[in-house]
Amino acid sequence: MTSLMSVKLSDLVVKRRGSTILGPIDLELGSEGFTVVLGPNGAGKTTLLKVLHGVERVTRGSVDWSIPAEAAREAQSYVFQNPIMLRRTVAQNLAYPLKVHGVDKATVEILIREWAERIGLADAMDRPAPRLSGGEKQKLALGRALIRKPKVLFLDEPCANLDGRATRDIEDLLLQASKDGTKIIMTTHDLGQCRRLASDVVFLLNGKVHEVGVAESFMASPRTPEARSFLNGDILV
Numbered sequence: 270m271t272s273l274m275s276v277k278l279s280d281l282v283v284k285r286r287g288s289t290i291l292g293p294i295d296l297e298l299g300s301e302g303f304t305v306v307l308g309p310n311g312a313g314k315t316t317l318l319k320v321l322h323g324v325e326r327v328t329r330g331s332v333d334w335s336i337p338a339e340a341a342r343e344a345q346s347y348v349f350q351n352p353i354m355l356r357r358t359v360a361q362n363l364a365y366p367l368k369v370h371g372v373d374k375a376t377v378e379i380l381i382r383e384w385a386e387r388i389g390l391a392d393a394m395d396r397p398a399p400r401l402s403g404g405e406k407q408k409l410a411l412g413r414a415l416i417r418k419p420k421v422l423f424l425d426e427p428c429a430n431l432d433g434r435a436t437r438d439i440e441d442l443l444l445q446a447s448k449d450g451t452k453i454i455m456t457t458h459d460l461g462q463c464r465r466l467a468s469d470v471v472f473l474l475n476g477k478v479h480e481v482g483v484a485e486s487f488m489a490s491p492r493t494p495e496a497r498s499f500l501n502g503d504i505l506v
């Protein structure tokens with residue numbers, strides 16, 4: 270089971286308009302744990318997440334999941350920084366991924382109640398999702414992503430623009446999902462959040478993987494001067 274959803278990037282390059290925005294990258298990520306992708310603006314974090322999820326055109330190299338590509342994609346969810354809500358109720362948003370996958374009505378009812386509770390929106394089931402607050406929308410997006418128990422969950426800055434309370438709620442949901450066996454791969458600018466959540470870190474700089482390591486050691490004693498500067502909050506050019 271443990272190697273079910275590991276992934277290997279080999280000589281991976283993404284070019285746009287003649288310039289390389291990612292790579293070349295060789296990277297292996299295991300099927301367990303909480304991977305945080307760190308790096309300054311423009312380092313290529315979002316592009317890396319999209320490449321892993323199979324929704325970014327790759328110029329060269331390969332992305333190999335330990336199961337066939339289509340099955341791998343089916344077992345993944347992706348939460349965008351500004352999630353798009355269906356112009357429907359909270360309940361309908363939660364039900365959507367289940368209905369698309371042909372889950373029977375009775376099970377849908379049970380699961381959407383359970384998840385509305387878990388994301389703190391049990392009293393808002395009939396509210397139009399587009400009218401929720403930013404924090405509520407992000408929790409709904411997370412619930413919608415987790416309701417099918419993905420093996421891998423990608424998150425792009427899930428707490429950008431959220432206050433402390435909403436951030437804590439999201440982090441609690443993520444830690445629980447991780448405990449329940451979902452592999453998480455997330456970008457963040459928040460070093461405190463990285464410290465609280467990450468089991469391992471991928472540090473990107475100028476489109477390349479600059480350093481990879483166990484979170485605790487990376488945060489305490491990064492090997493390279495660039496990673497040290499980044500953790501100190503210096504501006505990297």
Ligand SMILES: Nc1ncnc2c1ncn2[C@@H]1O[C@H](COP(=O)(O)OP(=O)(O)OP(=O)(O)O)[C@@H](O)[C@H]1O
Nearest residue numbers: 285286290308309310311312313314315316317456
């Ligand atoms: N379709 C595209 N065409 C041209 N350049 C692109 C395209 N997509 C991304 N880029 C560039 O590639 C680089 C990496 O972008 P990416 O969004 O992956 O970085 P990031 O680390 O997620 O940045 P941020 O922290 O600002 O979100 C940036 O310089 C960006 O402007």
